[in-house]
Amino acid sequence: MSVASRRRENSTVRPLSKQRLRLWIRLLRAARGIEGELRERLxxxxxxxxxxFDVMAALARNEAGMNMTxxxxxxxxxxxNVTGIIDRLATDKLVLRQAPASDRxxxxxxxxxxxxxxxxxxxxxxxxxxxxxLAGFGAAEAEELIQQLSGLAAGHRGGDQRS
Amino acid sequence: MSVASRRRENSTVRPLSKQRLRLWIRLLRAARGIEGELRERLxxxxxxxxxxFDVMAALARNEAGMNMTxxxxxxxxxxxNVTGIIDRLATDKLVLRQAPASDRxxxxxxxxxxxxxxxxxxxxxxxxxxxxxLAGFGAAEAEELIQQLSGLAAGHRGGDQRS
DNA sequence: GGAAAGTACTTTAAACCTAAAATATTTATG
DNA sequence: CATAAATATTTTAGGTTTAAAGTACTTTCC
Known part of the structure; x- marks a missing residue:
């Protein structure tokens, strides 16, 4: 079977990998654009x-407090990274560090x-x-996209880099 | 009309703004996760x-070259920001700076x-x-999402901060 | 031509960020 | 108990990032 005819079997003229690459570029640009806008307004x-702000949002959602990890x-x-952010927030008296008795x-x-x-x-x-x-996203679109994004590369980021 | 019955009229129990907020969190986490993974592999x-890599990709796509802006x-x-990145790439002889005659x-x-x-x-x-x-996205999903993301907050980021 | 405004880029200071090494503490194991 | 392994955080070094200020050059407009 020739390469050409194999190509014709699935319906994508553009290879799917190129399409996903385009999607990634768009995703990144969208995130950066929104992030930049938020950063400036904040x-x-x-x-x-x-x-x-991100740290405070996390802490506001967890009233019992969170540890660094x-x-x-x-x-x-x-x-x-978190160390420095907490340092600055603590300097401004926006957060405080509490020592639990159990684990020093x-x-x-x-x-x-x-x-x-x-x-x-x-x-x-x-x-x-x-x-x-995000006004371009209606309720249904938003929900659908949330579902799609949830099952992505479940981030093994953050936390300790050692393993 | 009661609040409850008004709620029942449109199908969103959750306010749309909260839904969009959730979408933004997911979008950001997805972008960060992928970015982190790429960073580590690179x-x-x-x-x-x-x-x-991002700069080199841009330059590879524009063989005639690009200016800093x-x-x-x-x-x-x-x-x-670009200055420092180009500096390091130039040190490694991966890019070069060419002076056009027209604009010094x-x-x-x-x-x-x-x-x-x-x-x-x-x-x-x-x-x-x-x-x-991005294996979770098929061709149709990818294309749809690209379209949705294109018409977002068209980033007025980058370039000079003065105006 | 010459001042004023605009444009392109760099520099600076402060914050952010990662990866790796270091420190302190706790848990597991022989 | 003693040692080893694991965990939680900080520190360090180097690169990234922004915003603002600075330098150099070009365009506009009188």
Whole structure:
């Protein structure tokens, strides 16, 4: 069987791998565009960085607090990275470190009341921005896409790089 | 009319804005996961960073070369950022800077023959990785998603921050 | 021609980010 | 108990990233 006729068997003129490559470029550009827009608005309107907002959002959702490893895994950033972000938030009294009695290697990071109050305000604006920036997606489209994205390369990012 | 019955009229129990927020989180996590995976493979198998690969990919596609502003806009990264990436690629003799006669403010960046040859090898592997990481998307799904993502917040990122 | 505005790029400072090595602590195992 | 392995975090070094300021050059407009 010739290459040409084998090609003709499936209906894709463009190879699927090229199509997926295009999709990846678009996905990356979309994420970067939205991230950049959010970053700029957070900075100008609330004088906060995007990574700091991300950490506060994670902590707001987990009122009991989180340790550093949980944070790095959830946010898909490297372990050592979280240290600096928490340092800066702690300097601004937006988060605090609590030592649990059981394990002296780790500690729990929580939002302070000041941090929680400030986050509530920023989060409201943030949700509105996302609503605006993703206005092209209706409820059904959004749900479908969420499902597709969930089963992607389940990120083995974050956490310790050693294994 | 009660709130409950109004709720029942459209089919979304969850407000659309919350749905879009969830979509954004998923989109970001997917992009970060794939990016992290690519970064790691590029580093381990080809000793190159992801941003350097991105720049080389842009240059490989534009054989006539690109100037710094075009690069920063295409890659959606800030203007000053590209300088350092090009510096390192130039140190490794993978790209070269060419001064056009017309405008002495700018210059054209091109792949060197060495850079083009090296990129061809890496790009082949890269396409395979994307094919693997986006295996969940078939041809129709990919095409549909590309269309949806195209009409998003058309990134006004990159380029000069002044206006 | 010459000032003013715009454009292209670099530099700087601060934050971010990763990977790897280091430190401290806890758990598992003989 | 003692040692080894695992876990949680920090530190370090190097690259990335942004925003803003700075330099150099070009265009516009009088």
């Amino acid at each position: 900075r100008k309107q609330f004088a906060i960085t995007l990574p700091q 949980e944070l790095s895994r959830l946010l898909m950033v490297s372990n050592g 290697r780790s500690y729990i990071v929580r939002l302070t009341p000041k941090g929680a109050a400030q986050f509530a305000i920023v989060a409201k604006a943030h949700e509105g921005w996302i609503d605006e920036l | 580093r381990k198998q080809f000793a190159i960073t992801l941003p350097q 075009e690069l920063s806009r295409l890659l959606m990264v800030s203007n000053g 403010r700018s210059y054209i960046v091109r792949l060197t023959p060495k850079g083009a040859a090296q990129f061809a090898i890496v790009a082949k592997a890269h396409e395979g990785w994307i094919d693997e990481l």
